[in-house]
Amino acid sequence: MVRFPGSKNSTHHHPADPLLYTELLPTVWCHGCGIGTTVHAFIQALKDSSVEPKKVCVVSGLGCTGKISTYIKLRSHSAPYGNVVGRAAELKKENPHWHVVVFLNNADFLLTGARDFIDEAQKGTDLMVLYINNFLYTLNKTQAFPMSPFIRKSVDGKFDLPFNIPHLAKTYGARYVARWTPLQSGWLKHSLSEALFKREFGVIEVVSPCLMFSCDEGRIQDAGEKMKFYDDRSEFCYGENTENLDLRKEGKIRVGLFIESGRPLQEDHS
Amino acid sequence: MKYEIHILEERCKGCGICVEICQADVLELSPEANEKGIQVPYPKKPENCLNCGMGEMFCPDFAIYVWVNDDEEEVRE
Numbered sequence: 001m002v003r004f005p006g007s008k009n010s011t012h013h014h015p016a017d018p019l020l021y022t023e024l025l026p027t028v029w030c031h032g033c034g035i036g037t038t039v040h041a042f043i044q045a046l047k048d049s050s051v052e053p054k055k056v057c058v059v060s061g062l063g064c065t066g067k068i069s070t071y072i073k074l075r076s077h078s079a080p081y082g083n084v085v086g087r088a089a090e091l092k093k094e095n096p097h098w099h100v101v102v103f104l105n106n107a108d109f110l111l112t113g114a115r116d117f118i119d120e121a122q123k124g125t126d127l128m129v130l131y132i133n134n135f136l137y138t139l140n141k142t143q144a145f146p147m148s149p150f151i152r153k154s155v156d157g158k159f160d161l162p163f164n165i166p167h168l169a170k171t172y173g174a175r176y177v178a179r180w181t182p183l184q185s186g187w188l189k190h191s192l193s194e195a196l197f198k199r200e201f202g203v204i205e206v207v208s209p210c211l212m213f214s215c216d217e218g219r220i221q222d223a224g225e226k227m228k229f230y231d232d233r234s235e236f237c238y239g240e241n242t243e244n245l246d247l248r249k250e251g252k253i254r255v256g257l258f259i260e261s262g263r264p265l266q267e268d269h270s
Numbered sequence: 271m272k273y274e275i276h277i278l279e280e281r282c283k284g285c286g287i288c289v290e291i292c293q294a295d296v297l298e299l300s301p302e303a304n305e306k307g308i309q310v311p312y313p314k315k316p317e318n319c320l321n322c323g324m325g326e327m328f329c330p331d332f333a334i335y336v337w338v339n340d341d342e343e344e345v346r347e
Binding site: 014015016017020022025026027029031032033035036037039040041044182185186189222223224227 | 278281282284285286289291326328330331333
């Protein structure tokens with residue numbers, strides 16, 4: 001086998017290695033999936049911000065998004081189906097000085113966990129919700145659920161109008177609302193470090209359509225094409241009114257930071 | 271060289287995001303597959319590297335990073 005200069009026998013370590021279970025890598029997600037890039041942005045945000053890793057707790061649920069807590073070497077917690085935000089709020093109540101980060105997917109959020117989300121948003125609990133929206137439920141394409149795009153329908157021919165997540169979060173009182181795609185990884189990193197710093201209820205939506213959508217049609221199969229898709233479709237709308245942000249019709253994905261009205265960080269509780 | 275590109279071959283999945291995202295045309299997928307059947311990228315023109323950090327930031331498997339060699343000065347034509 002050909003040995004290329006500079007690619008073998010590296011004596012140094014990856015900068016993110018202290019926060020990872022390195023023996024589990026590579027990750028299980030598909031080529032071009034946005035979850036891995038989101039996790040990398042989160043780890044870089046932790047390194048950039050002044051937050052101590054000992055005080056960060058990661059809570060995730062089930063599915064592909066639920067595997068995130070397996071790889072990160074922090075306080076991590078895997079909550080049962082539908083109770084992710086509720087469990088995170090309990091952890092926060094017991095340990096007020098922790099930064100609790102919640103990774104949500106569609107099943108955890110909109111199908112059974114929506115009540116907890118709304119409760120905690122109204123109370124203003126200090127949680128950071130990172131919602132990875134893959135437009136898919138239980139890895140099949142025939143079942144309708146609250147985030148199905150309007151252009152698709154289930155086997156029964158049923159249409160469901162998808163939710164506008166930034167608007168829902170704003171309506172129930174979230175203090176920090178943003179939406180990005182994995183292509184805007186640098187902005188996502190900046191948003192994450194800001195939301196970690198501010199200690200209030202923040203919602204960041206990552207629009208990362210699952211590759212299952214187009215795998216059988218052979219359209220998007222590699223990661224480069226996926227990045228080009230995000231580049232063609234995303235449109236920056238900084239500070240846009242959240243009513244205009246629905247993904248209902250086929251068109252541009254509007255990304256940006258929409259709501260930032262929080263109090264500055266009071267110095268740490270400890 | 272000022273910027274050393276390190277690719278951890280045992281972590282790479284061969285998705286090619288780093289090759290696609292690199293603006294300085296540093297990386298390329300290797301023509302031969304390794305024992306896992308993965309075409310791991312290699313630094314084709316390492317002298318072009320700008321240390322922008324994009325390839326490192328986008329890698330979902332934490333397999334590539336740039337190490338800055340402080341002893342040497344940056345040489346650019």
